[in-house]
Amino acid sequence: MNRRTLIKGLVSVPLLGGLAAAPTAGAAPSTGELRLPRRLERGMTVGLVTPASNVWENEDIRFAIDVVKSLGFRVKEGEHLYRRNQYLAGPDAARAQDINAMFADDSVDAVFCLRGGYGTPRILPMLDYDTIRENPKVLMGYSDITALLNAIVQRSGVVTFHGPIAAQNFTDYTLAEFQKVLVEGQSPVPLGAPPPFETRPGQVERDNRITRFRGGSARGRLIGGNLTLMCSLLGTPFEPDFRDKLLFLEDVGEAPYRVDRMLTQLWLAGKLDEVSGIAFGKFTEADVDGNSFSIEHVLRERCAGLEVPVVRGLMIGHVEDQTVIPVGGMAELDGDAGSLKLLEPVVS
Structure with a gap:
């Protein structure tokens, strides 16, 4: 399901939590050398978050957890992972809080996004970019997560990863690409x-x-x-x-x-x-x-x-x-x- 079909047929209701005040245009981005997250290894703990929309059913979340575990990782669920408010995965502040918490948590080694959808740009002013910079971790997702990936690079100088979401199957091709970049750390x-x-x-x-x-x-x-x-x-x-x-x-x-x-x-x-x-x-x-x-x-x-x-x-x-x-x-x-x-x- 893409963003254009996501909200089709939904009844309009007030959003849970308003938009944060927009940051000023003069806000200065982070400068300096890019920071690299740790290479992924089996047994690491992956934090699972929903920065944009949620999946339709809780069973889909449990499927995503099983996918991450099948890759050899433990899973830590975001506090608000199961929240839903029509096309948003809960209030903006809650979604931002889960991302900030995962980067601040020393027991979490990487952060995977459950899905895209819509809503990531709404939380960009609420992220703790200093904490993210001081605790570089693999952050991965795509589609609406694009806003989050680029904002973190621009504001924190931490390399992020445009790649599969947790709530999808990893084909042989996808798994091989994932492993060579994030597990084996190959280059060139x-x-x-x-x-x-x-x-x-x-x-x-x-x-x-x-x-x-x-x-x-x-x-x-x-x-x-x-x-x-x-x-x-x-x-x-x-x-x-x-x-x-x-x-x-x-x-x-x-x-x-x-x-x-x-x-x-x-x-x-x-x-x-x-x-x-x-x-x-x-x-x-x-x-x-x-x-x-x-x-x-x-x-x-x-x-x-x-x-x-x-x-x-x-x-x-x-x-x-x-x-x-x-x-x-x-x-x-x-x-x-x-x-x-x-x-x-x-x-x-």
């Missing part, structure tokens, strides 16, 4: 290369192919994630620094004209001219009718005037086979080979 290592062609129900060979929009190679630290969320950070104190960065983007359930609109927003804001390269992942469940450009057309046209490498098709996004991308990690994008390579360790 390719990220998000499509798996070999397979015959699966509903899958065709073109699903996992790399499209090369512009050649050349570039290096930079990685920023990005969900396109909608990256646009939502523009103009806020949590907007990442796009200069000389490798930008990776994905989305789900967005028609080509909406993808066009958001990329145009990034372009008009000057952000596409600042990056050193762009790696598009998957744009799944796009609502394309007979009067529409294709997603490929939109991506190609919007990036046509850029003088940086641009590729499409890495295993980033709302897909079963999913890579782990370290936000803040140093990488190289090769537009001719259609590859993304992590250059340095992102766990200590």
Whole structure:
């Protein structure tokens, strides 16, 4: 289920807890060298949190706990893990409190997000970025969690991870990507290369192919994630620094004209001219009718005037086979080979 279908049919009720006062535009981001979380090992304790929406049923939470345990970890449940308020997993303050508590808790080694949905940007002003910086831990999730991942890198200087949520199956591909980045700490290592062609129900060979929009190679630290969320950070104190960065983007359930609109927003804001390269992942469940450009057309046209490498098709996004991308990690994008390579360790 994507963000656009999440609230369909819900009855409007007052939200539990209002929005916090917005931070001032002059708030200064953290500066200094990036901090690396510890490499994951079997037996470590993973804190499970819901920064955005919750799953529909408690049994889905128990499934997520079993998934994390199957990876070899113990689980510590966030205090408010089971709370729900329509499309939010409880009040903003409660969701932020669980994240702050997990980073402050010495018994917790890593923090996994149960799911995305909607609501993460609402809690950004409530996070204790100093505590997060002093206690670097693996934080992983995707979709709406994009806002949290990039804000923490920008404010705390701690590398975060765009990767699977707890409430999903780990395919063989997903597990291998997870292990090489977070467990083995490999570098240099390719990220998000499509798996070999397979015959699966509903899958065709073109699903996992790399499209090369512009050649050349570039290096930079990685920023990005969900396109909608990256646009939502523009103009806020949590907007990442796009200069000389490798930008990776994905989305789900967005028609080509909406993808066009958001990329145009990034372009008009000057952000596409600042990056050193762009790696598009998957744009799944796009609502394309007979009067529409294709997603490929939109991506190609919007990036046509850029003088940086641009590729499409890495295993980033709302897909079963999913890579782990370290936000803040140093990488190289090769537009001719259609590859993304992590250059340095992102766990200590």
